Amino acid sequence: ETGVTQSPTHLIKTRGQQVTLRCSSQSGHNTVSWYQQALGQGPQFIFQYYREEENGRGNFPPRFSGLQFPNYSSELNVNALELDDSALYLCASSRGGILGPDEQYFGPGTRLTVT
Amino acid sequence: AQSVAQPEDQVNVAEGNPLTVKCTYSVSGNPYLFWYVQYPNRGLQFLLKYITGDNLVKGSYGFEAEFNKSQTSFHLKKPSALVSDSALYFCAVRDEGGANNLFFGTGTRLTVIP
Numbered sequence: 001e002t003g004v005t006q007s008p009t010h011l012i013k014t015r016g017q018q019v020t021l022r023c024s025s026q027s028g029h030n031t032v033s034w035y036q037q038a039l040g041q042g043p044q045f046i047f048q049y050y051r052e053e054e055n056g057r058g059n060f061p062p063r064f065s066g067l068q069f070p071n072y073s074s075e076l077n078v079n080a081l082e083l084d085d086s087a088l089y090l091c092a093s094s095r096g097g098i099l100g101p102d103e104q105y106f107g108p109g110t111r112l113t114v115t
Numbered sequence: 116a117q118s119v120a121q122p123e124d125q126v127n128v129a130e131g132n133p134l135t136v137k138c139t140y141s142v143s144g145n146p147y148l149f150w151y152v153q154y155p156n157r158g159l160q161f162l163l164k165y166i167t168g169d170n171l172v173k174g175s176y177g178f179e180a181e182f183n184k185s186q187t188s189f190h191l192k193k194p195s196a197l198v199s200d201s202a203l204y205f206c207a208v209r210d211e212g213g214a215n216n217l218f219f220g221t222g223t224r225l226t227v228i229p
């Protein structure tokens with residue numbers, strides 16, 4: 001098991017609502033990445049935070065937003081939820097920032113269901 | 116643009132036999148390549164990575180992978196499969212010059228038959 005934790009484990013929301021997912025990074029890691037894994041697919045990169053700044057973003061609309069805190073934990077916020085947002089949301093932490101090929105360590109994920 | 120292809124959705128192998136899970140990649144520069152494994156209702160677990168150096172990389176749980184630049188491949192291998200190896204395997208790549216985010220393949224489900 002990695003030292004990355006995520007909460008909540010499961011979440012059910014209604015279309016149009018807003019949701020906040022949380023992630024605590026592994027000790028010593030200053031970078032957090034968020035991924036969306038739809039059923040039967042590989043994870044897709046949402047964005048990355050390095051030292052509290054967004055450090056890269058995938059092909060996701062602005063209603064997906066995030067924060068990183070001084071202790072390097074992070075939040076993913078999704079506004080105006082759509083049915084297609086139903087997925088497993090994975091948080092991963094690593095030591096590097098924009099440089100360094102450090103492997104990412106993943107949390108167990110949050111399963112979001114939008115009805 | 117970066118991309119990864121895992122051409123097999125499903126691989127079945129008998130326990131004790133060698134296994135191979137295939138991966139090919141496309142990046143504009145030098146690749147950093149990773150293999151992860153996902154068990155049911157769990158996050159991804161890191162197995163191994165290739166950054167530079169020897170083309171044969173050894174990782175966790177007896178897995179290894181062979182980097183082949185000319186074929187742009189990074190196949191995952193294990194000499195003797197265990198039933199407990201049954202899981203979903205993902206290959207991932209990032210570009211040497213890019214941000215530290217990974218591009219994943221669609222995954223290969225490995226089933227080891229007792």
